[in-house]
Amino acid sequence: MSLRSQLLKGVLEGCILSIINRQPTYGYELSVRLQEFGLSDVSEGSIYPILLRLQKEKLIEGTMQKSELGPKRKYYHLTEAGKEALIEFIEQWETIKLPVENIIKKEE
Amino acid sequence: MSLRSQLLKGVLEGCILSIINRQPTYGYELSVRLQEFGLSDVSEGSIYPILLRLQKEKLIEGTMQKSELGPKRKYYHLTEAGKEALIEFIEQWETIKLPVENIIKKEE
DNA sequence: GTAAGCTACTTTGCATAACAAGGTAGCTGT
DNA sequence: ACAGCTACCTTGTTATGCAAAGTAGCTTAC
Numbered sequence A, B: 001m002s003l004r005s006q007l008l009k010g011v012l013e014g015c016i017l018s019i020i021n022r023q024p025t026y027g028y029e030l031s032v033r034l035q036e037f038g039l040s041d042v043s044e045g046s047i048y049p050i051l052l053r054l055q056k057e058k059l060i061e062g063t064m065q066k067s068e069l070g071p072k073r074k075y076y077h078l079t080e081a082g083k084e085a086l087i088e089f090i091e092q093w094e095t096i097k098l099p100v101e102n103i104i105k106k107e108e
Numbered sequence C: 001g002t003a004a005g006c007t008a009c010t011t012t013g014c015a016t017a018a019c020a021a022g023g024t025a026g027c028t029g030t
Numbered sequence D: 001a002c003a004g005c006t007a008c009c010t011t012g013t014t015a016t017g018c019a020a021a022g023t024a025g026c027t028t029a030c
Helices: A003-007 A011-022 A027-037 A043-056 A079-104 B003-007 B011-021 B029-038 B044-056 B080-104
Strands: A060-065 A073-078 B062-067 B073-078
Touching: A003 B011, A003 B080, A011 A043, A011 A060, A011 A073, A011 A079, A011 B062, A011 B080, A027 A043, A027 B073, A043 A073, A043 B073, A079 B011, A079 B044, A079 B080, B011 B029, B011 B044, B011 B062, B011 B073, B011 B080, B029 B073, B044 B073, B044 B080, B073 B080
Parallel strands: none
Antiparallel strands: A060 A073, B062 B073
């Protein structure tokens, strides 16, 4: 219902790729990281489906690993295709950002 | 299919509000303006539904006016609610933009 | 030992938005 | 009268984020 949620469309996927690219990680931690970055309203119902989709598209790969505390974690890392997709996402973000900034910028 | 289109989600509506806010305009000209700003892949199939939606939500109002050349144009202008929605959009854009930039920024 | 609470993953169903594709019609110039 | 531009509208498809609910392992406290 809120514009806020709509603004995330397409962006979340790229952000998740970027965070995984920095360091392999798992779903639950991703939700914490995103919140630290300021994307506070991202729920697990958003994150896990994206991870499954990215995996299906062969952009990431996941392996179960034991955790010292709590249940097993599924650590994901980027594939080569994933790294390319990330680069493409960043380019697309830039080509969207500039026009939007120009449009919403108040002229003096 | 492209990430590109997905990135526009939610953004287009705000951009259209902003352009109309600067100066009342009509659908066909909007497509030209958006292209000038660099959003080149926005088709009329995207613009007109958004205009109708914004009108239904009482964020804009439209009136038919004769054109000196060609068919009549439907000029839109923002309502008070539309101006508030635009301000809200800009705030939301900022609160999305900063986290995204931080996430995709390469650390040195 | 058992209940509470955190960690961690998954699935289903829904609402929304952009878009391709196609259609309608007015006006101008040749 | 035809082409080409202007201008608007509609239908159906697809992608995405999310709420909601479920499952289960582990730890701590009582």
